[in-house]
Amino acid sequence: MGRFITHTAIRRRRFPLIIGFILALFLASCVQTNLLYKAVAGSQIIVSSSIEPNTFNPQLMEQGVGILTYLYEGLIRENERGEIEAALAKSWEISEDQKQIIFTLRKNLKWSDGLPLTADDVVFTYQDIYTNPAIPSYAKDFLQIGKTRRFPTVRKLDNWRVEFTLPEPFAPFLRTTKLEILPAHILRASITTKDSAGRPLFLSTWGTDTPPNQIISNGAYKLETYIPSQRLTFRKNPYYWRKDAQGHTQPYIDRIVQSTVTNNDTSLIQFRSGGLDFIDVNPHYFSLLKREEKQGNFTIYNGGSQTGTTAMMFNLNTGSRNGQPLIDPLKSRWFNTVAFRQAIAHSIHRQRMVNNLFGGVGALQNSPIAVQSPYYLSPEAGLPVYEYNPQKAKALLQKAGFEYDNQDQLRDSDGNRVKFTLTANVGNKVLENMAPLIQDDLKQIGIQVDLNLINVGLVVDKLANRLDWECQILDGFPMTIEPNEAVNIWSTVGNSHFFNRQPQSGQIPITGQQVADWEEKIGELYIQGAASSEAKRQQIYAETQRLSQEYLPFIYLVNSLSMVSVRNRIQGVKHSALQGTFWNVYELKTDPVKN
Numbered sequence: 001m002g003r004f005i006t007h008t009a010i011r012r013r014r015f016p017l018i019i020g021f022i023l024a025l026f027l028a029s030c031v032q033t034n035l036l037y038k039a040v041a042g043s044q045i046i047v048s049s050s051i052e053p054n055t056f057n058p059q060l061m062e063q064g065v066g067i068l069t070y071l072y073e074g075l076i077r078e079n080e081r082g083e084i085e086a087a088l089a090k091s092w093e094i095s096e097d098q099k100q101i102i103f104t105l106r107k108n109l110k111w112s113d114g115l116p117l118t119a120d121d122v123v124f125t126y127q128d129i130y131t132n133p134a135i136p137s138y139a140k141d142f143l144q145i146g147k148t149r150r151f152p153t154v155r156k157l158d159n160w161r162v163e164f165t166l167p168e169p170f171a172p173f174l175r176t177t178k179l180e181i182l183p184a185h186i187l188r189a190s191i192t193t194k195d196s197a198g199r200p201l202f203l204s205t206w207g208t209d210t211p212p213n214q215i216i217s218n219g220a221y222k223l224e225t226y227i228p229s230q231r232l233t234f235r236k237n238p239y240y241w242r243k244d245a246q247g248h249t250q251p252y253i254d255r256i257v258q259s260t261v262t263n264n265d266t267s268l269i270q271f272r273s274g275g276l277d278f279i280d281v282n283p284h285y286f287s288l289l290k291r292e293e294k295q296g297n298f299t300i301y302n303g304g305s306q307t308g309t310t311a312m313m314f315n316l317n318t319g320s321r322n323g324q325p326l327i328d329p330l331k332s333r334w335f336n337t338v339a340f341r342q343a344i345a346h347s348i349h350r351q352r353m354v355n356n357l358f359g360g361v362g363a364l365q366n367s368p369i370a371v372q373s374p375y376y377l378s379p380e381a382g383l384p385v386y387e388y389n390p391q392k393a394k395a396l397l398q399k400a401g402f403e404y405d406n407q408d409q410l411r412d413s414d415g416n417r418v419k420f421t422l423t424a425n426v427g428n429k430v431l432e433n434m435a436p437l438i439q440d441d442l443k444q445i446g447i448q449v450d451l452n453l454i455n456v457g458l459v460v461d462k463l464a465n466r467l468d469w470e471c472q473i474l475d476g477f478p479m480t481i482e483p484n485e486a487v488n489i490w491s492t493v494g495n496s497h498f499f500n501r502q503p504q505s506g507q508i509p510i511t512g513q514q515v516a517d518w519e520e521k522i523g524e525l526y527i528q529g530a531a532s533s534e535a536k537r538q539q540i541y542a543e544t545q546r547l548s549q550e551y552l553p554f555i556y557l558v559n560s561l562s563m564v565s566v567r568n569r570i571q572g573v574k575h576s577a578l579q580g581t582f583w584n585v586y587e588l589k590t591d592p593v594k595n
Contacts, residue, residue: 044255045277045570045590047582048267050427051456052232052260056215056223057206058180059129059137062460069582070234070256071217072180075103075122080576080583082372082481084174088117088181088218088241098169103177105160110239111183112222119156124184126154126164128191134200135191136505139179141488141495145170147527170530171537172484183216199506220251220586232258242586251586262427272296277570278581281563283361289565301575303562307372308476309365310434310557312348312422314341315469316500319513326467326510331420334412335470336516339400341552345386346393347445348438350558357433358560365556367545368486370479372578375541382542384549393445410446419448420470423462426453430475434557438473463498465507472498477554481578483541484530490544492523499553518551 053064058072075089089103109117130139131151143151150167157163166173190202206215212223220242221234234256242250259276261267271279272292281289281300293300314335317326325332334340354362366385369376377383394404401413410418422438424431432453439449449471462469480486488494492515493502500519503510522544529540548554562577572587582588 043253043590044257045253045567045588046257046259046275047278048259048261048270048276050260050262050264050267052228053208054457054460055207056210057202058182059135059139060203062464063456066580067223067232067234067258068180069219069580070221070585071215071219071223072182073219074178074180075105076174076177078175078178078579078583080574080579082578087178089177092174094174098171099166101164101166101174102157103162103164105162106241107160109218109241111185112217112237112239113186114239115183115185117181117183117218118159119162120159121181121184122162123154123156124188125180125182126152128184128188129182129202130179132191132200133505135202136495138488138495141491142172142176142179142484144491145173146531147524168531171532171534172482172530175482175485181218183218186214186216221256224255229260231260234258240586244587252589253585256585264427264429271298271565277567279565281565283359283560283563284357286359286361286563293565297568298565299568299573300563300565301573301581303564303575303577303580305363305371305577306559306562307370307479307481307577309479309559310353310430310473310475311365311477312344312438312471312473312555312557313499313553314471315467316516316519316553317467317510317513319510321467321508321510325512327470330412330416331470334418334420337400338551339396340402341555342386343393343396343400343445344442345552345555346389346396348441348555348557349388351388353434353437353558356437357430358558362558362560365479365559366549367556368479368489368548368554369483369541369545370481373481373483375483375538377542377545383545386549386555390441390444397445404446408446409448417448418446419450421450421452422471422473423452423454423459423469424473425456425459427456428475431473434473463501464495464504467501467503467510473557477556479559483537483544484526487526487530490522490526492519494523516551518547519553522547 049064049066051064053061053067055061058068061068073087075087077085077087079085088105088109090106092101092103094101105119111117129135130137130143145152145166146168148167152167152173153165155163187202187205190205191200193201195201195204208226208228212225215223217223217237220237220240222237224233224235226232236251236254240250244250261270267276267279268285270276289300315327316336318332318336319326327335350364354360354364366379366383367376379385397410402410402418403413405411412418422435424435426432435451435453439451442449463472478486488496491497492500495504500515502513525540525544529537532540564575564581566573566581569591571589571591572584573581574584575581
């Protein structure tokens with residue numbers, strides 16, 4: 001929810017062109033052998049990720065958040081179809097005015113250290129962490145209700161019942177309670193105890209240097225080991241609450257190993273050689289893996305159209321920090337010109353991306369809401385779409401005051417050459433291959449694009465802290481089913497409002513930042529949509545999509561099918577584009593015969 005950088009087992013990723021694969025064959029000889037495990041039948045599965053968590057504190061985690069699927073549960077959960085199911089709460093009651101919800105917890109819930117999980121933990125999580133002004137929790141954006149951005153209140157009725165009271169009706173609230181519940185008996189002291197600067201010790205609690213046995217979870221697994229740059233392992237939580245219909249405890253698989261493999265091509269090699277049990281399927285490799293499916297004893301699962309897409313955005317922040325502008329004012333004027341962004345959208349040959357990067361197995365994305373959502377606005381229903389049209393792009397630029405010199409280079413009205421830096425994270429082959437295509441497309445309309453491929457940690461730092469980037473392309477950018485789950489992207493004060501981000505709690509202030517009328521309007525519509533009737537919500541979110549496409553804070557590019565390959569010895573897979581492959585990890589089994 002809002003944290004767009006996740007590990008490969010959760011967020012669908014893709015692989016590069018065949019040339020990249022040939023190069024990877026050479027690189028694989030240099031990969032440390034400790035990354036290659038052989039699966040132990042009936043006891044463990046092996047996955048890989050190019051990203052490691054930056055912390056084990058769920059509320060401060062910006063990288064590697066996919067591991068939370070193994071470790072934590074909320075009051076409710078979502079299945080592969082996006083439907084709400086009971087989790088830690090076995091039931092709930094909603095008042096007629098839609099402003100009170102009473103959750104009843106399952107009895108005998110326990111944490112991974114064996115201590116009881118009760119209503120006290122729910123109240124602590126929501127009251128002392130999620131809504132605590134001293135903690136920059138990612139959950140805040142999803143819990144602030146209405147124009148006043150008030151939080152729901154929460155109180156304990158007894159050990160097993162918790163009552164939430166909302167300041168006004170809030171349609172997405174029930175779905176929001178899938179947020180992780182955290183242990184009060186472990187973390188409460190870190191909230192009340194302050195460091196020398198007066199900040200809660202919670203902000204430095206459960207860092208990656210914390211011994212794994214001190215990370216307490218309530219999910220199917222607990223953290224067993226962490227070796228930086230090599231692997232994480234997760235051991236079956238002996239106190240997990242789920243049992244199957246026959247009364248057998250779940251999960252069935254004792255151990256999950258997540259190897260750190262920074263090169264996606266190397267992951268493919270490891271999967272084909274038997275070193276991994278799971279891998280995302282790039283369309284370019286589909287035919288290769290399909291031919292090997294029977295011999296390799298694995299199955300390719302197609303979960304439908306991706307809910308994470310590729311997107312491009314310009315930094316629209318006009319502010320200064322410590323007296324220095326975040327963005328060169330000259331470039332900032334270009335970026336904040338709507339016609340400039342529209343011209344860029346018309347100049348990008350997205351169908352070429354589908355053909356070259358996804359082997360034709362993909363689709364053009366035009367909306368911030370997933371096509372699977374009932375709130376999706378189709379082009380036929382009025383969603384603006386930017387077809388590839390370089391001549392129209394040039395006309396838009398010239399009408400906006402830009403002009404071409406005798407070398408067909410684009411210059412602004414003051415004669416300055418139009419050029420900027422496009423950033424992408426290195427190691428993500430989709431973005432590495434996409435960036436030169438964008439560079440070439442924009443060259444055709446006279447714009448010079450300089451590429452800057454950097455590691456994912458620096459990308460996150462620039463987007464969330466330094467705010468000094470110019471143009472960024474992203475992979476796995478979330479397309480939501482419930483629009484409010486993207487409120488932290490569209491709220492002008494949201495934690496993920498990257499294109500014009502305000503400093504968050506504890507960050508250096510910014511002066512001179514401006515918020516555009518359309519930007520403010522979209523944020524207001526998201527607030528209205530969450531409090532409206534179903535029919536009204538349809539209209540409101542249709543308007544947000546029209547505004548988004550007219551003003552283009554994000555230029556949506558392409559997405560692919562969500563396909564994965566999983567060893568046949570792993571049974572119970574219910575892969576879907578909505579939830580990924582391991583959303584039901586507690587149900588997965590291994591068959592020793594199919595090793």
